[in-house]
Amino acid sequence: MIKEKVKTGVPGLDQMLDGGLLQGRTYIVSGTSGSGKTTLAMQFLLEGAKNGERVLYMAIDEPPNEVKSNLKSFGWDVSRIQVFDATPDVMSYDKTPVRDVSTERKVVYFQSVGENIRKTSERSPVDMTVNTIQEILKQEMKVSRYTRIVVDSLTSMRYFYIKTSEENAILMSFLRLLSDIGVTCIVTVQLPEISKPDVEAHVARGEIRLHKWFDGRGLMRGVTIEKYRGSAHDYELRQLRIGPQGITVKIPSRQTGGEEQSAVAGSALQAQAPQDETPPPPDDLPPATDSAAKNPSDSGSQTPSTPEPPPPTDGGQGI
């Protein structure tokens, strides 16, 4: 270990990362929708808050009130996480002068996030750009010494806050700013069902990818470390579970951390998927699999009808 590692707060994932993330660097957590990116990111922030660190959540996709209520079922105390509502306003389409967002919104504790969505002001919708978000981050860093920041998500930033053809350059500069401020950051990236690598993946110091697939018995979840600069890490696809206490990653008891015979996650999947124990991994949705398992008329289809796992598709050559 060159530098002190920062724990992600996800049991098992820190083992995959040989102790955790490198302090002061920016990492990507990518996955399709519903793969657990926001949950993982919140666990990362909670881990910091638990140790008395100052942590910041920048909400761009989902309004903070919904993030808060969606996380209620985990019973986490998110009150000490600070949050900045960077979700875009409704566009007014008439010619009201737009005000700069930094004068309008501020960072608050999750504690004071209300039940309802923030209403766009009738008279003064605010315009937000990557630039304003950068300014807010710089200001905030002067006021509070944050040690962990989550930006959720970079994809929304790309879609809604960048209107020029220079989106890659702007995103790179944003990621550069995050490394300059020396805070350990997690940036979430939303992937389509079949994806190609994007610029973010090249720039970040590491990428944790969350997977979700359907194998005939139910929903399977997994995690891979796609890239991790400057540290040893696990090359295997590991089974991930979202349970009532949040995300846990299952690491087989025998030490496999140094194993390298299957660096490609696709082949790891082939090795793993068929031998996963039955019944299917209890997910956040146990009643569904329960009712399926209890139905005797379908007993034949409980074992996967096809022994082969879904084909691994590298680099987006799909279907």
Next chain:
Amino acid sequence: MSDDYGPRVSTGVQGLDEMLKGGLIRGRPYVVSGTTGSGKTTLAIQYLHNGVKGGERSLLVAIDEPPVEIRENMRALGWDIGKIRILDAHPAAKAYTKRVSMVEVAAQRSVAPLREAGPSEKTEQLKKAAPEISIQSLQLMLRQELQETRYARLVIDSLTSLKKLSEMMEDYNSSIMSLLRFLSEANVTTLILTDLPDPTILEPEIFLCRGEIRLHKRMVGNRLDRWVTVEKFRGSAHDIMPRTMTITEKGITVDHKRKIPKASLKVLQAFTQFSR
């Protein structure tokens, strides 16, 4: 059923409500996706019908089909859908004459109960000013409408058509974002109907919506099989298995207890990719 989110909003299809552990979460926007003929409009009308039955104001934004056709199609199901309000956003035939200045559709169209839906307005009358439909103008229309009437349920049929009609493609992501945000702020539970998303493209409505219900239709052997999946449902447990769906003269039913047949499952699996 009720939890942290208060009472859930029924979809009008009992089996689907079971899959959603009670129903949709009030005030959030959802996507219903599927190929043509997969049952999206039927599900949507069933959802609105369920609303008006419970005394909730329900609005259908009709873009794909003229309201009169929707009414005739649904009459076959024997539902009293007269109380569903409808916003006719079906495009008028283009005039192709000298291009007169375009008029905001908001100034031209208004909401009427579905029972009053007559034949499509003759484009003739509108020749002087054929209104343009876009995501932007729809948001403006809905803003007017929602100021006057507090709707609990809304359906946009369909976003796919709206996108194709929308002329301002360059700012299209932001327009979708804005429309969905607007609907959340208005606290109306919305179903947005779309074609099946291209799996290689991340459509903004797919990642912005709080849930996606996908309707599948495929020939398996010599039989047409239908099933439904809940692809995403933020903030709630949900059924992760595909379930058999049927469309009968009484509308859509979903058997949430029965797994789909093995042969169909195989077809489905071939289309479900490991997300790399």
